[in-house]
Amino acid sequence: MEYEKLTLKPPTYGNLITVLSIDGGGIRGMIPGVILACLESELQKLDGEDARIADYFDVIAGTSTGGLLAAMLTAPNGKNRPLFAANDIKSFYLDNGPKIFPQKSCLFSSIMQSAKLVFGPKYDGKYLHNLLRAKLGNLRLHQTLTNVVIPTFDVKQLQPVIFSSFEVKRRTRLNAIISDICIGTSAAPTYLPAHFFQTSDSTGARRDFNLIDGGMAANNPTLIAVSEVTKEITRGSPAFNSINASEFGRFLVISLGTGSAKVEEKYEAKSVARWGVFNWLMGGNSVPLVDVFMQGSADMVDFHLSVVFKSLNCESNYLRIQDDTLRGTVSTVDTSTKENLNNLVKVGEELLKKPVSKVNLETGNLEPSKLETNEQALKRFAKLLVEEKRGRHANHSKTLSSKA
Numbered sequence: 429m430e431y432e433k434l435t436l437k438p439p440t441y442g443n444l445i446t447v448l449s450i451d452g453g454g455i456r457g458m459i460p461g462v463i464l465a466c467l468e469s470e471l472q473k474l475d476g477e478d479a480r481i482a483d484y485f486d487v488i489a490g491t492s493t494g495g496l497l498a499a500m501l502t503a504p505n506g507k508n509r510p511l512f513a514a515n516d517i518k519s520f521y522l523d524n525g526p527k528i529f530p531q532k533s534c535l536f537s538s539i540m541q542s543a544k545l546v547f548g549p550k551y552d553g554k555y556l557h558n559l560l561r562a563k564l565g566n567l568r569l570h571q572t573l574t575n576v577v578i579p580t581f582d583v584k585q586l587q588p589v590i591f592s593s594f595e596v597k598r599r600t601r602l603n604a605i606i607s608d609i610c611i612g613t614s615a616a617p618t619y620l621p622a623h624f625f626q627t628s629d630s631t632g633a634r635r636d637f638n639l640i641d642g643g644m645a646a647n648n649p650t651l652i653a654v655s656e657v658t659k660e661i662t663r664g665s666p667a668f669n670s671i672n673a674s675e676f677g678r679f680l681v682i683s684l685g686t687g688s689a690k691v692e693e694k695y696e697a698k699s700v701a702r703w704g705v706f707n708w709l710m711g712g713n714s715v716p717l718v719d720v721f722m723q724g725s726a727d728m729v730d731f732h733l734s735v736v737f738k739s740l741n742c743e744s745n746y747l748r749i750q751d752d753t754l755r756g757t758v759s760t761v762d763t764s765t766k767e768n769l770n771n772l773v774k775v776g777e778e779l780l781k782k783p784v785s786k787v788n789l790e791t792g793n794l795e796p797s798k799l800e801t802n803e804q805a806l807k808r809f810a811k812l813l814v815e816e817k818r819g820r821h822a823n824h825s826k827t828l829s830s831k832a
Contacts, residue, residue, distance in 0.1 A: 442820040444680045445657055445671065446813060448485045449650035451726055451750075452492025452643040453686025454616065454761025455525050458769060460497065460684035461517030462776025463749055466803060467682070468514035470810035475817075480510045482573045484813040487593070489577040489653035491642040493686065495613035496560070499606050502572040503564055510573060511563070518773060525764035527555045550762070553611070553620040560607040567606045570596045577653045580612045581644035582637060583622060588645035589637065592656050594665075600629040604637070612639030618715050619762060643718075648726035650683040650733060677742040680816070682809060683730070685750030687775060688723050689759035695720075727792065734787045747809060748786070749802050751779045752794050780806075 450460050464481060471479040482488065482502045490498030500512040500520070512520070529551060569576065575593035582589045589602075591613075596603045604627045612623040617640055628634045646652050657679075661668045671678055695716060700707075708717040730748050737746040757763050758771050780803040783796035800808070 442816050442823070444678055444812070444816050445668075446485045446487075446816060447650070447653050447657070447679060447681045448481065448488045449648065449653050449681070449683045450488075450490040450494030450497050451649075451683075451685045452490075452494050452613075452616075452641065452647045452722065454493055454619070455521065455529060455764050455769070456686035456754075456758075456761060456772060457493030457497060458518065458521045458525075458772040459687050459751070459776040459779065460494065460749075461514070461521060462773060463684050463780065463802070463806070464497070464501070464514040464517060466780055467806045467810060470807050471814060474810060474814045478509075481514050482510050484817055485574055487575040487577055487653050487657060489579075489649040490613075491579050491645075491647050491649045492614045492616065494649065494684075495578040495642060496610050498576050498578060499564060499572075499610050502574055502576050503567050503606060504571060504573050508573070521772075522766075522769055524555075524559055525769055526766070528559070529762040529764040531763070531765055549617075549621045550619050553615070556614070556620070557607075557611055560610050564605075564607040564610070569593060569603050569606060569609065572606070575656075577649060577656050578609050578613050579642035579645045579649050579652055580609065580637075580639040581642060583640050584636075584638040588642075589639065590645075590652060590656070594656050594660050601627050601633065601635040603627065603629075608637075612637065613642035615639060616641040616643065616761070617718060618709060619718075643722040643725070646725060646729065647722040648683065648685070648729040650681060651729045654679060654681070654733070677740050677745065679742075679745060680809070680812060681733070681737075681746045682806075683733070683746070683748045685726065685748070687751045687754045687759065688726075689752075689754045727787075730787050731789070731792060735789060738789070743786075747784065747805050749779065749805075750785065750794065751775060751782070752785075 453459075468479065468481050471481070471484060480501070488498045488502055490496070497517060500517070501510055501514065503511040505511045569591055570593065572593060577593070578591045580589045580591065581587070591602055591604060591609045604625065608623065608625045612625075615621060615623050622638060622640045624636070624638050626634055626636050642649070657668070661671055709715055730750070733746055734748075737743050754775065757768050758775055781801055783798065784800055784802055784805050785794040785796050787793070788795050
């Protein structure tokens with residue numbers, strides 16, 4: 429039987445608001461890529477081989493490399509279906525990662541690259557820019573197959589800019605070309621150059637954007653995604669007219685991290701106390717200042733949402749999949765060797781087998797749950813997502829019949 433190519437009907441017809449969020453993390457985007465492929469596979473088992481992630485979420489949010497994934501999963505092809513399947517993400521990173529982050533093979537080249545870092549970004553970003561323009565063309569934000577939320581940071585205004593499908597309806601100057609948004613949200617300081625572009629609305633009014641990595645605003649964009657939906661509810665949006673802003677229990681949220689190296693305990697106060705600008709910008713294989721800033725903001729979002737969902741007795745509606753035990757090269761954001769890429773695939777595959785981890789609200793540390801593995805949790809969420817989609821379609825059909 430041919431697969432019903434249905435995008436999700438507005439929550440007016442359903443019981444849940446479904447949210448997918450993907451952290452930033454450079455080449456470590458391979459990790460959530462493996463998780464997403466697993467989720468999509470489970471959806472296909474229940475709903476047919478043409479099922480895609482975008483068919484089941486009211487909003488998909490992503491920061492930096494997560495923003496790229498959000499765009500890939502929601503940008504339409506010529507048949508109004510997602511340009512990429514989740515299963516394509518692995519090959520995307522394997523094929524393009526080494527060209528986005530070219531590795532220097534000899535000592536002299538490595539020294540030159542380190543010296544360049546003092547005066548400019550480590551990579552010129554040209555390959556990434558050309559790749560995104562080739563893949564996404566002139567598609568704009570309003571054309572995505574489901575709602576998308578991608579945070580960036582404007583260095584001229586010194587404030588976050590949230591590119592949101594919801595906001596496009598009100599402020600058309602935010603209806604930017606998706607490739608520009610992706611280039612902006614992935615422009616990590618010291619790694620890739622800032623990105624400038626302009627948009628204009630139907631009256632010709634123009635807006636300039638001077639963007640760097642969305643991780644400066646929210647490396648974990650889950651809370652922003654939830655906030656965007658909440659704003660729509662409080663504004664009385666017809667899509668959410670059966671839901672109250674206080675009904676957090678009706679959110680079904682999957683939040684995917686890109687891994688961190690907390691267990692390695694990289695930095696100590698005794699040594700950090702002596703650091704100057706150079707040390708904060710060049711620490712081993714990473715940029716300590718960026719690491720600390722982005723990981724701290726991501727953890728705060730997880731902590732906040734864990735408190736909210738627990739206080740409302742709906743913890744099972746919130747799934748955070750994150751690995752904070754990365755060590756060495758796999759914890760970097762730009763090591764794109766074949767060996768490291770394959771190791772990141774293994775990290776993702778092993779993460780699926782690990783118990784779901786929840787933040788301890790007293791210590792702030794992730795602790796394993798005894799209830800289910802990440803893979804089992806994804807299977808549970810897949811069933812809920814399919815049931816929600818089918819329920820909406822049935823309710824929508826009844827509504828149309830009653831009007832006829």
